[in-house]
Amino acid sequence: MRRLFSNPGIVAQSHVDSLDETWGDRLVGTTLIKLGIYLDERYSHYFNGEPPAMARVQGDRFCSPIVSLHGIRKPGAMEAVGQALSDRQQPVLWANLWQLFAASSLDDAAREPVRQMRDHVGPAGEDTTTWQGIASAEACRSKCQGSRSCLAWTFDTKTRACRTSPWMVIGDGSGAETEEESGLDWQTVESLMRHCGRASTYEYE
Known part of the structure; x- marks a missing residue:
């Protein structure tokens, strides 16, 4: 810098x-x-191809700076991003996205192991895992807790499908329409947060 x-x-x-x-x-x-x-590819984890609500915060980049946001197309969205970052004096880390752009804090996610009408996984993709015929949100949560790489899970109450992912997203509100329940593997997320706190210096040269 x-x-x-x-x-x-x-x-x-x-x-x-x-x-x-x-x-x-x-x-x-x-x-x-x-x-x-x-x-080169070594620096790819600094870049993001999604808007803030859908940025995939993964464990391998949790404490790294993020240098780009994409897909900010809705009316007023760019202004909202500018306002969220206007007082920022330090580089924004992936771990900071929730604090800056979510309607509720990560602490709220910790207090609500199962969050109604949320989707902290986002669309299914190559690195998500999906189970069918899962009995409940708690059972889906257990699937995530039993995986070494899982950060978030989402349970569809209609289809009984459970999705887990090695990332977490704030979510864009679509869960309100699809009757999804979601949550984070808080033990893993909290460990990552502590790691960021211990990292007292970052090199931006």
């Missing part, structure tokens, strides 16, 4: 380019290249 802001001309040009740049992470990448910083 010091290298970036010690080159005000490059920063100023990036601000100009941002006015009509579609892909913010590409702008970040090209700006860093101008500084002689080349990004």
